[in-house]
Amino acid sequence: MASQADRVAEAHKTLYDQGLAVRTDVTGADHVHRSLQNGSSDFARPMQELATEVGWGSIWTRPGLDRKTRSLLNIAMLCALNRMTELAVHVRGAVNNGASEIEIRETLIQVAGYCGLPAGLEGVRVAERVLDAIREQQSGEKSSTAA
Structure with a gap:
C-alpha cells in the first residue's frame, strides 16, 4: 500500500x-x-x-475553456501586468493555438481600453515583433521546402 x-x-x-x-x-x-x-x-x-x-x-x-481562449486571456493579463517577456511567449503560443493576428490585436485593443494606452501600445509592439518573426520563419520554411 x-x-x-x-x-x-x-x-x-x-x-x-x-x-x-x-x-x-x-x-x-x-x-x-x-x-x-x-x-x-x-x-x-x-x-x-x-x-x-x-x-x-x-x-x-x-475543461471549460479551449486553448485559444486561454492564450488570449494570458495575452491580456500579461500585457496588463507589464510582463513583456512572458507576453512574447504567449503571443507565439496563441498562434500555435489557432488565434489569428486579428484576434491577438483585438485582445490588445481591449487591454488598452481597460488597462491604459501605454499597456496596449507596448503589447502591440511586442506582439508585432513576435508575429513578424513567425512570418519570417514560415517564409524561410516554405523556401527551403520548395528548394
Whole structure:
C-alpha cells in the first residue's frame, strides 16, 4: 500500500507530466527546453516545476475553456501586468493555438481600453515583433521546402 507521501508525489508527477505536454504543445519544445535549462539550478528548478505543474498541468488542462481562449486571456493579463517577456511567449503560443493576428490585436485593443494606452501600445509592439518573426520563419520554411 502506497504511503501518503508516495500518493502526493505521484499526483505531483502526474500534473507535471501533463503540464509538460501542454507547455510543449503551446510554447514549443525549444522554449520549454530553454526554460528548463535556465531553471536547472537548485534555486530556480522548483519554480519551473511549479509553473509546469500548476500553470500548465492544473490550469491549462481544465475543461471549460479551449486553448485559444486561454492564450488570449494570458495575452491580456500579461500585457496588463507589464510582463513583456512572458507576453512574447504567449503571443507565439496563441498562434500555435489557432488565434489569428486579428484576434491577438483585438485582445490588445481591449487591454488598452481597460488597462491604459501605454499597456496596449507596448503589447502591440511586442506582439508585432513576435508575429513578424513567425512570418519570417514560415517564409524561410516554405523556401527551403520548395528548394
